[in-house]
Amino acid sequence: MPRIVVDVMPKPEILDPQGKAIVGALPRLGFDAFAGVRQGKRFELTVEGEITEAILEQARNAAETLLSNPVIEDVVNVEVVAD
Amino acid sequence: MSSELPLIGDYSPATGAALSGARIGVVTFPGTLDDRDAARAVRLAGAEPVSLWHADESLQDVDAVILPGGFSYGDYLRAGAIARFAPMMSKIVDAAKSDARLPVLGICNGFQILTESHLLPGSMIKNDHLKFICRDQVLRVENNNTAWTTQYAAGQEISIVLKNQDGQYIADEKTLDALEAEGRVAFRYVGWNPNGSRRDIAGITNEAGNVVGLMPHPEHAVEAGYGPDHTGTDGLGMFASVLTTLVGGTK
Amino acid sequence: MTQQFNIDTVEHAATTPDTELPWAELGLKQNEFEEIVKVLGRRPTAAELAMYSVMWSEHCSYKSSKNHLRQFGEKVTEEMKKDMLVGIGENAGVTNLGDGWAVTFKIESHNSPSFVEPYQGAATGIGGIVRDIISMGARPVAVMDPLRFGAIDHPDTARVMHGAVAGIGGYGNSLGLPNIGGEMVFDSVYQGNPLVNALAVGVMRHEDIRLANASGKGNKVVLFGARTGGDGIGGASVLASESFDDTKPSKRPAVQVGDPFAEKVLIECCLELFKGSLVEGIQDLGAAGISCATSELASNGDGGMQVELTSVLLRDPTLTPGEILMSESQERMMAVVSPENVEAFEAVMEKWAVEYSWLGEVTDTGRLIITWNGETIVDVDPRTVAHEGPVYDRPYARPEWQDALQADTFRASEAGAGLPATGEELKAAVLELMASPNMCDKSWITNQYDRYVGGNTALSAPDDAGVIRVDEETGLGVALSTDANGRYAYLDPYTGAQLALAEAYRNVATSGAVPMAVSDCLNFGSPEDPDVMWQLAEAIRGLSDACMELGVPVTGGNVSLYNQTGSTPIHPSPVVAVLGKFDDVARRTPSGWRNDADGQAIYLLGTTRDELDGSEFANIRGHLGGLPPKLDLAAENTLGAILINASRDGMIDAAHDLSEGGLAAALSEMALRYGVGARVALDDLCERDGVDAFTALFSESQARAVVAVPRSEEVRFNDMATARQYPVVRLGVVDTETSALEVQGLFELDLAELREAHEATLPKYF
DSSP, rough: OOOEEEEEEEETSSSHHHHHHHHHHHGGGGGGOOOOOOOOEEEEEOOOSOOOHEEEEEHHHEEEIIIIOOOEEEEEEEEEEOO | OOOOBBBBBBBOOSSSTTTTOOEEEEEETTBBBBBHHHHHHHHHHHHHHEEEETTTTOOTOOOOEEEOOOGGGOSSTTTTTTTGHHHHHHHHHHHHHHTOOEEEEEEEEHHHHHHTTTSSEEEOOOOOSOOOOEEEEEEEEEEOOEEETSSSOOOOEEEEEEESOEEEEEEOOHHHHHHHTTTOOEEEEEESSSSSSGGGGGEETTTTEEEEEEEEBBSSSSSSSTGGTTTTTTTTHHHHHHHHHHHHHHH | OOOOOOOOOHHHHHHHHOOOOTTTTTTTOOOHHHHHHHHOOOOHHHHHHHHHHTTHHHHHHOOHHHHHHHHHHHHHOOHHTEEEOOOOOBBBBBEEETTTTEEEEEEEEHHHHHSSSSSHHHHHHHHHHHHHHHHTTEEEEEEEEEEEEETTTTTHHHHHHHHHHHHHHHHHHTOOEEEEEEEEEEOOGGSSOOOEEEEEEEEEEEGOOOOSSSOSSSSSEEESOOOOOOOTTTGGGGGGGGGTTTTOOOOOOOSSSOHHHHHHHHHHHHHHHHHTTSEOOOOHHHHHHHHHHHHHHHHHHSSSSEEEEGGGGOOOOTTOOOHHOOOOOOSSSEEHHHHHHHHHHHHHHHHOOOOEEEEEEEEEEEEEEEETTOOOOOOOOHHEEEHHHHOOOOOOOTTHHHHHHHHOOOOTTTTSSOOOOOOHHHHHHHHHHSSSSTTSSOOOHHTTSOOOOOOOEOOOOOOSEEEEESSSOOOEEEEEEEEEOOHHHOOOHHHHHHHHHHHHHHHHHHTOOOOEEEEEEESSSSSTTTHHHHHHHHHHHHHHHHHHHHOEHHHHEEOOOOOOTTEEEEEOOEEEEHHHESGGGOOOOSOOOTTOOOOOEEEEEEOOOOOOTTOHHHHHHTOOOOOOOOOHHHHHHHHHHHHHHHHHHOSSSEEOOOOOTHHHHHHHHHHHTTTOOEEEEOOHHHHHHHHHHHHHHOOOOOEEEEEOOGGHHHHHHHHHHHTOOOOOEEEEOOOOOEEEEEEETTTEEEEHHHHHHHOOOOOOOO
């Protein structure tokens, strides 16, 4: 079944405490190449049948109204992923 | 009052109305934890708690509503993000915005639900230190003109319980400046900021002053022996305040 | 639901006796497999093999400890039984509180999972014990967590610490259960085998007590809660062989993953079921999942049970029948519902949006029959699965090294040379003690737990016991304490186990409650090691003897074995939880004096002897040898009575018992509790008991407590102690003017300095 992937990230100006903790932990494990980490969320919405433009539009709206909180998050990606 | 342990969502007293005649709704969502405590606080303040089930649509003519603390829907997606769409919430939002200006108090998860519902601005994210923290917290009452703070003196310092994992209040600078300028910061953390909240904000109010949200828990500081330091009852003032507000005929 | 398995039916099994079965991979021994064949009269089917393998495991069957555990049920007097409403053998014991109220509590372990995946291991440990409490018909009201991890400065300890504390908090807080206490012990013996024990307590009215039995032919069996997935199956996925087909995927998670929201909803759901009397019997699903629930419900009942396994709602459609039977997916319950109540039952499920499926019904055949699409894959006498598993008389003998260990006393050792003697040296030693890992401030942990939810927490850590109000009108309440000392138990397991009981008993009495019942969690190494088996046998013998002498019965408990890395076991760690009762929790005694206690007299009850072996002081100096402090249960009984009466009659305003760290720790903790100082002198104590100042401060003699007595009560208090012929000596007074703990003639320990040292330790490492 085809899926629509929605990626949500904290807004750039938001200090992301989880990302901060992760970037602090990476070097301790030997991964010293990274200057920053931000943690977001990925949603996979499955659709039975074909994904039409109308369905994609629903996904975008859902992303804005439920899957993300516009005060602190941005929807950075909405895309179809073939199975 | 029966000595049977009431179930969550069922603590309306069987016998008669309470002293003041005021009826205060306490909403229960799946995962709500502090509704019984909120009901106890209402009773101790002298009013009658009325349980409101999230899926119902009737406010049962209550005079005010409390959205208590807990982990509604497990804090899935985001704290309060799912609860805000409950049928009961749409009724509450309407009543809060109407001319009747239903007084609404959002405590902790309740505050989160209020921001998700856009009745209050801003949002809560994870505590800056990433851990759940439970401590006796000193707050300063910055605005004693809201429906829920009239019993406090302006600038009064009170000690109530803070306990949460996602209590860091944030909003953009424009919103924060507006809140300050309009005197809409209701409570501020005194001393060490326990979660990174912007401008040390612990609680805010809407423009009309009938909707107040705060992260700390006044309902845990209402009974001597069970509050902060096993003595504190500073939280009772919030519940007493709304009774005064209601008696003042603003309903 | 279509599965493509070659189902190994009973019929098929009966005709293929020579089929090779993976009993060894499933953890069964040859003799155990042969016993199963004998019991069934044929080879087991793959599904039956799965059931027996999990139910006959050490964790579920107690096969190595059963013979010894009998003592808890045998060494019981009529007097001890009078308040026991439900004893050992059910999910949790139930004690009568009076006034129509009953309390149920139990302590359990979730050790190995917490090493593998600290967050989920600890979280599901809480989930499991809470479900045991719900299944008795109670509303859970509090949890506690005794923790034992490796050396504080070892990097892996931080991994376990962060995860476990976050997991306990994450799960317990989300259930709305206050965490009212626990323990935190750091010792390198637990490095590869951390101990995460969890206690839950619940309350109910007498008529709400439910038991786990299925009776009443025709009553329906229902599984509700979370869906069943592959949790906890781990390496036993070798059951792929039941399809005799190598192409199945065999990776299954070994760790159970918890969902506290699901459990919170389950709690409310169950309480509504109980209120409406909608279930005849109920069982929670923990270790061995459906295998356990079905076999226990059936064997505790009076008939048999018939279950269609394809009715189980699955999260993972690829699970084989054997895997479904072994799954340890969390947040599931099984109940027996009479046909008239089915509709009402379903209404409650709908209200809380809890999934459920009707699996079958109670029969009168005396057999547990499980079918898969109508074909019988399990046909057993449920008692052989749940109760008549193998019982082993493991050989045990006092270790050869025990004598040498006991002869190696602290005083005679190198570590015991050059003990602090001057005031400055003693002060430095007290600071070092209070900053040491086992004595330091535990706020880093307890601040991650909600202690307020419910509004009924009258006392919680760092007070001596956790106290919960049960009845808001009368003040009826309960007190709980969990205690253990692996060092004492290592030196002498018999006495060490008794000392754990003594400490928990004393803690409950110190808070002002009357001790009533005991639950124990016995954490030991491998029972196949005769040294360890001796430790276990001795500990059980000691604990059961002590329970009888103190008159407090064990109402339930848990055994966790195989806690060892290679051939090195942990110290024997019998954790004892004592439950006490308050007629009115308003009378509870806090563990420190407040600002309004100026001038109150500080008394020490009990005798101080030279007992440093196994002490925290010796621990700091790296020594473990000799004999643990002398046990005197008669004295503990008298001390308890004094503390309870003094509390009830308002003779004392504060009380703290002495245990690890002795008097130095007790006085420090009392002063730090509310930041109020005191002026004391040790001279009278030293003279009366014939000990020097060092011994007075650091000895860990038992049956002692420090109390603060208002001036107006001093005469009454002294009279009471004298009447009971209990040694009591006045140490000094509470002094709100001084900002120190002043020990006359020796040192002045500034409270700010003490607090800083005390509170700096955990944040430094974690």
